[in-house]
Amino acid sequence: MxxxxxxxxxxxxxxxxxxxxxxxxxxxxxxxxxxxxxxxxxxxxxxxxxxxxxxxxxxxxxxxSFTNFNLFKPLKWIGLENYKWIIEEKEVLISIRNTMYMVIIATPVSLAVGLFMAMLLNTKVRGQSIFRTLFYIPSIVPVIASSLVWMWVLNPQSGMINSILKIFGVNGPNWLLDAAWTKPSLILMLGWGSGGIMIIFLAALQEVPRSLYEAADIDGSGELGKFYHVTLPSISPIILFQLIMSLITYFQFFAQAFMLSSLTASGPDQSMSGPENSLLFYAILLYREAFVDFSMGHASAMAWVLFLITGIVTWLVFKTSKKWVTYGGE
Amino acid sequence: MSTLKQKVIPYTLLVLCSAIFALPLLWLLSTSLKSQVELFADPPIFIPHNPQWHNYADVFNTINFFRLTGNTMFISIMAVIGVLISGPLAAYACSHIDWRGKNILFAIIIATMLLPYQVTMVPLYVLFSKMNLVGTYVPLVLPAFLGAGAGYYIFLLRQFFLTLPHSLVQAARIDGATEARIYVQIILPLCKPVVSTVGVLVFLSTWSDFLGPLLYLNDQKTYTLSLGLYAFMQTHYIQWEQLMAASAMFTVPIIILFFFAQKQLIEGISLTGIKG
Structure with a gap:
């Protein structure tokens, strides 16, 4: 372990x-x-x-979470009311759905992009450190700046992506202004920023013993066979670690969505939920309950539900990990 | 054939991928030098004909860039100092000291890594607001000095500490060295690479932090770059050339830091036990 x-x-x-x-x-x-x-x-x-x-x-x-606490009124014990609110409130359901989308899609995408880049870098090519730097830099660009850049890159009329698509005669989507495209836009942005994951995978790949690949060569394994039978098992403990860290991050997904939804909305929009609530994530709603509506009771109950879900999912991943994570003998 | 497979394909893919990764940032730089007309030109202009350097000057005139940078720098450096004081201490306590609480301490550290920020967010805000500390830097800096929110960094440090032979510490103990001396004169010098890696990681994350300043800072004078840029953006949301210039100014220091710390950062990550 x-x-x-x-x-x-x-x-x-x-x-x-x-x-x-x-x-x-x-x-x-x-x-x-x-x-x-x-x-x-x-x-x-x-x-x-x-x-x-x-x-x-x-x-x-x-x-x-068991009170009606809101900073202004005297605090009163209300039992399970806040939890009942969570179950009945439509916006909570929407936010859970949006968050699950991120957890289920963004996690594998970030891990796959990170691993793919790490494998590209793990070959002996010239200028490796320059490529490594180029892949890594997007992940350290501050969220506010990267959100701004992507809002502009994805601008439907004058953005870079749609401009490039236009050259090929394709009419690009409305990206951040279209409810169907907001989350794919986010995934694109997160994939671009998966350099942090890449760097850890790269460190892991460099630790895989050469002898294992040589043995696979002798057995006549192809590149794909080596990937499945040598690379993946060797780095499986790191995959587990990154999987858990990513899951936790996406359950709490906040900053990028906060920027995009509060900036794409014209005027002082306090809902922070994006077009047709498509960017209303759990942590966004929680923030809004706590610091816009000052329903600290709602927010606290939501936080505890998030804690429990995170705990259960982490535990499940650990349980199943015994089947796919291998620890090399030392 | 084999050279094609081993050299050409990875190389082409690398060049292609890095182009894709670099494009948004190049687009940022290009936009930051465009004029209002070029901004919405159709077909789009990738290299501005007449770079508008004054866009940068305009940003300086609208936001107090130096003050924002100073504020952000102060918070980030304090956070780094804080974590680098509290983190290695805790990591040492759960690696090379054999005491009763060792495993419990480690379990606590792991548990704090799993605890969502949202759980402590509201009560901490209430606590700090009762102590009249909302609007100051205390809520953003003090927790670091006490290792709060630093679970991941302590974990990294501990993994590295464990790679140091325990016999080394034991030998020093038998020679009569105090724990404080072992820690300062043996452990810390040997751990310089991982300690500086953690320092860089803390700096990067504090520099870019948004939620913390958003919650606790309410006076323009105390704003960090993230918050200042956010406020700037809300009032200038159509002037993309200025927004991009401001973003570039925000990002460049961190890229420079990365270039200096690159070797350290990457070596440090591969040195920690995180590799498996």
């Missing part, structure tokens, strides 16, 4: 004990106590931060 692998394997320090006398045992005990103290000291800042900025707000959020 990627992160469980080493956590237990480091032996307890065996301090030299030459005799099993009482004094030595005492020393061992003292040593252990001292270790516990040092451990606590080193972990101290993180633990304080965890209590203050993670554990407390997580608990508070659970509590708020």
């Amino acid at each position: 990627l992160w469980e692998r080493d956590s237990l394997s480091i032996p307890f320090p065996s301090f030299p004990t030459y005799s099993s006398g009482v004094t030595e045992e005492n020393r061992g005990l003292k040593m252990r106590k001292k270790n516990n103290m040092t451990g606590l000291l080193f972990a101290g800042p993180f633990l304080i931060g965890f209590l203050l900025f993670t554990l407390y707000p997580t608990g508070a959020s659970l509590f708020y």
